[in-house]
Amino acid sequence: MLKKLLIGLLTLLIITYAAARSLLPEKLDRQHNPVVFAAPYKVSNEVNQFYQSIDFIADLHGDTLLWKRDILKEHDYGHLDLPRLQQANVAMQFFTIVNKVPENLNFDKNDDTTDQLTIPFLLQGRSASDLSERVLEQAGELHQYSKDSNGQLVVVTNKKELQSFISQRKNNKQLTSGLLGIEGGQALEGDIKILDKFYDAGIRMIGLTHFFDNEIGGSAHGVNKGGITEFGKQVVKAMEAKNMLVDLSHASPKLIDDVLAMVTKPVMVSHTGVKGTCKSPRNLSDDHLKQIAQTGGIVGIGFFKPAVCENTVESIAETIVYTVNLIGAEHVSLGSDFDGSIKAIVEVRGLPLIAGELQKRGLTNEQIRLVMGGNVKRFFSENLPD
Numbered sequence: 001m002l003k004k005l006l007i008g009l010l011t012l013l014i015i016t017y018a019a020a021r022s023l024l025p026e027k028l029d030r031q032h033n034p035v036v037f038a039a040p041y042k043v044s045n046e047v048n049q050f051y052q053s054i055d056f057i058a059d060l061h062g063d064t065l066l067w068k069r070d071i072l073k074e075h076d077y078g079h080l081d082l083p084r085l086q087q088a089n090v091a092m093q094f095f096t097i098v099n100k101v102p103e104n105l106n107f108d109k110n111d112d113t114t115d116q117l118t119i120p121f122l123l124q125g126r127s128a129s130d131l132s133e134r135v136l137e138q139a140g141e142l143h144q145y146s147k148d149s150n151g152q153l154v155v156v157t158n159k160k161e162l163q164s165f166i167s168q169r170k171n172n173k174q175l176t177s178g179l180l181g182i183e184g185g186q187a188l189e190g191d192i193k194i195l196d197k198f199y200d201a202g203i204r205m206i207g208l209t210h211f212f213d214n215e216i217g218g219s220a221h222g223v224n225k226g227g228i229t230e231f232g233k234q235v236v237k238a239m240e241a242k243n244m245l246v247d248l249s250h251a252s253p254k255l256i257d258d259v260l261a262m263v264t265k266p267v268m269v270s271h272t273g274v275k276g277t278c279k280s281p282r283n284l285s286d287d288h289l290k291q292i293a294q295t296g297g298i299v300g301i302g303f304f305k306p307a308v309c310e311n312t313v314e315s316i317a318e319t320i321v322y323t324v325n326l327i328g329a330e331h332v333s334l335g336s337d338f339d340g341s342i343k344a345i346v347e348v349r350g351l352p353l354i355a356g357e358l359q360k361r362g363l364t365n366e367q368i369r370l371v372m373g374g375n376v377k378r379f380f381s382e383n384l385p386d
């Protein structure tokens with residue numbers, strides 16, 4: 001009798017887990033990555049023609065891999081997948097790997113004691129405990145998508161691959177590339193040897209901190225918001241030696257100062273706003289923007305409310321124009337934060353609206369080409385490993 005009851009309970013548990021595993025990832029994805037306006041998006045013929053004529057459109061920040069969405073299929077939720085990137089004429093999408101997010105997330109003060117990703121990861125059937133495993137698993141998934149894409153999605157890891165992608169894409173606009181990054185250097189678990197594993201997995205960009213202070217240094221949303229640690233210095237030096245790009249998104253102002261004081265190569269910020277148009281704790285001061293540009297760096301402007309204060313195409317364009325006027329069009333890029341648990345004004349197919357708004361605000365077509373992706377093409381052509 002007891003045995004039967006136990007078997008019954010166990011079966012129920014297994015069925016519940018299986019049901020949750022198949023239904024919950026999509027449910028979470030839908031809940032976390034809504035849009036204000038759904039496709040289709042309308043722009044004038046002139047804007048559309050100009051947009052389609054841009055040879056390299058790129059976005060420096062998308063958290064799509066977190067949701068275990070099959071990116072080879074088109075979805076009616078979330079912000080991007082391969083079919084939608086192709087429809088949007090995107091040449092390069094960055095896939096940034098989120099690996100730990102505190103409970104009760106806020107922009108002012110978070111510690112590292114909780115993690116709201118453990119249960120979703122379990123339900124997705126992924127490794128849940130080890131942060132570096134979480135990263136390697138998501139990176140492996142992008143490589144697998146690429147293998148299964150009939151050559152339409154290429155993961156770029158060095159200069160040669162990027163050059164060959166650029167020349168192939170000239171004849172085939174359906175080709176899209178992905179570049180792997182990490183959001184939050186806590187994934188190194190304080191162990192410099194893990195950096196080699198990440199490099200070997202094709203990761204070429206690391207955001208040093210995410211929502212809490214970690215072994216590398218302070219987060220803009222951390223408890224102490226301190227500068228760089230000894231381990232952090234070791235990481236930045238090792239990354240420079242390997243030609244991995246340092247991403248200062250979410251870094252505390254002190255950490256940004258410390259990194260800028262030590263780097264010998266260009267740095268980047270994959271997704272941010274600027275204090276000049278929106279005073280959020282995660283946004284960059286004019287001074288930091290100028291110093292980042294002086295390294296030869298690029299700054300991706302985010303599409304989320306805490307970055308640009310208003311959830312509108314106009315506020316994204318305003319921030320881009322402000323930053324272009326401050327540091328020059330050759331240092332400004334797109335850093336949407338698509339699929340980063342944000343309510344985006346539009347999904348990826350809405351990018352022509354931004355190009356149109358930038359024209360309206362007086363940027364030249366040449367400046368807009370740089371912002372929409374020309375800078376990313378140049379920056380990574382120069383700074384990826386050989």
Ligand SMILES: [Zn+2]
Nearest residue numbers: 183249271340
């Ligand atoms: Zn972020």
